[in-house]
Amino acid sequence: MKKTKTGIPGFDKLVDGGFPNGSVILVCGTPGTAKSLFSMQFSYNGSKMYDETSMYISFEQSKEDMVNQAKQFGWHLEELIAKGKLILRSIPVEDINHLTFEQIVQEAKEKKVKRIVIDSLSTFSINAPVYYAIYDLFLRDMITQDSVFSPPITEEFLLKRFIYYLIGKLKKLGVTSILISEIGNDSSFLSRDTVSEFMSDGIIQMFFESMGGQYSRSLLVRKMRHVKNDEDIHPVEISSKGLVIHDIK
Ligand SMILES: Nc1ncnc2c1ncn2[C@@H]1O[C@H](COP(=O)(O)OP(=O)(O)OP(=O)(O)O)[C@@H](O)[C@H]1O
Ligand SMILES: [Mg+2]
Numbered sequence: 001m002k003k004t005k006t007g008i009p010g011f012d013k014l015v016d017g018g019f020p021n022g023s024v025i026l027v028c029g030t031p032g033t034a035k036s037l038f039s040m041q042f043s044y045n046g047s048k049m050y051d052e053t054s055m056y057i058s059f060e061q062s063k064e065d066m067v068n069q070a071k072q073f074g075w076h077l078e079e080l081i082a083k084g085k086l087i088l089r090s091i092p093v094e095d096i097n098h099l100t101f102e103q104i105v106q107e108a109k110e111k112k113v114k115r116i117v118i119d120s121l122s123t124f125s126i127n128a129p130v131y132y133a134i135y136d137l138f139l140r141d142m143i144t145q146d147s148v149f150s151p152p153i154t155e156e157f158l159l160k161r162f163i164y165y166l167i168g169k170l171k172k173l174g175v176t177s178i179l180i181s182e183i184g185n186d187s188s189f190l191s192r193d194t195v196s197e198f199m200s201d202g203i204i205q206m207f208f209e210s211m212g213g214q215y216s217r218s219l220l221v222r223k224m225r226h227v228k229n230d231e232d233i234h235p236v237e238i239s240s241k242g243l244v245i246h247d248i249k
Contacts, residue, residue, distance in 0.1 A: 004176040007045030010245030014221050014230035022174040024167050026197060028181035028190045029206035039117040039178045041242045044075045047085040052114035055087040059123040063090045073242040096127040113175055120180035122192050129162040160195050167199040201225045219245060
């Protein structure tokens with residue numbers, strides 16, 4: 001099995017050398033757990049160290065914000081963007097429409113992208129299903145199919161359909177993808193939609209918790225299909241060069 005290395009110090013050995021090529025990985029955690037940092041490092045390393053074209057789509061941060069944050073860790077994104085090795089897109093939620101995901105997929109195909117990050121699936125999926133319901137596939141598909149199954153068209157139903165559609169399409173595309181999932185502190189699910197954790201091939205869970213009065217960051221490989229993954233919770237350090245995943249002591 002071919003692997004897509006993250007290049008994040010201490011991480012790849014936890015997943016037997018890297019993410020399986022073409023897999024869809026959910027990176028989930030509560031606010032401020034370094035989900036975006038992990039995913040940006042995955043993209044940056046892909047372009048810089050492994051010469052793979054990476055695409056990072058944010059629905060939450062401006063391009064300038066992402067470039068400046070990366071600079072703190074010595075990652076000069078502009079150089080890679082100029083070379084066409086890194087594609088950075090910032091899409092405000094008000095600009096999301098029924099074509100947004102198709103445009104992402106189209107650009108990924110045209111530019112032979114090997115890694116995609118969607119930051120975040122939570123934000124995208126809150127805003128996108130409405131357009132799909134009105135314009136396209138879900139309802140029409142359901143109606144033209146000879147199916148006895150006729151679910152109520154609720155908001156929850158549309159959201160789940162959108163997630164199945166999105167993850168299914170990314171898997172067909174064959175690009176190794178990270179979908180960022182934002183979860184609340186009290187949530188018993190790993191995503192807001194409650195289905196992407198089952199649909200994805202792998203899950204990385206990130207924590208920022210207090211232990212003995214002190215807050216610390218950690219990470220767990222919650223699932224990785226086809227891989228004998230590590231099962232410990234590992235300390236995460238934000239160093240001057242980015243994330244470092246440590247062995248448990
Ligand atoms: N240069 C830095 N040095 C040390 N820590 C930093 C640095 N930059 C960011 N951080 C820490 O990383 C956290 C943010 O990381 P990141 O934006 O990746 O989190 P996130 O999980 O994506 O958050 P959100 O859910 O808000 O999107 C900050 O809250 C801060 O504690
Ligand atoms: Mg973030």
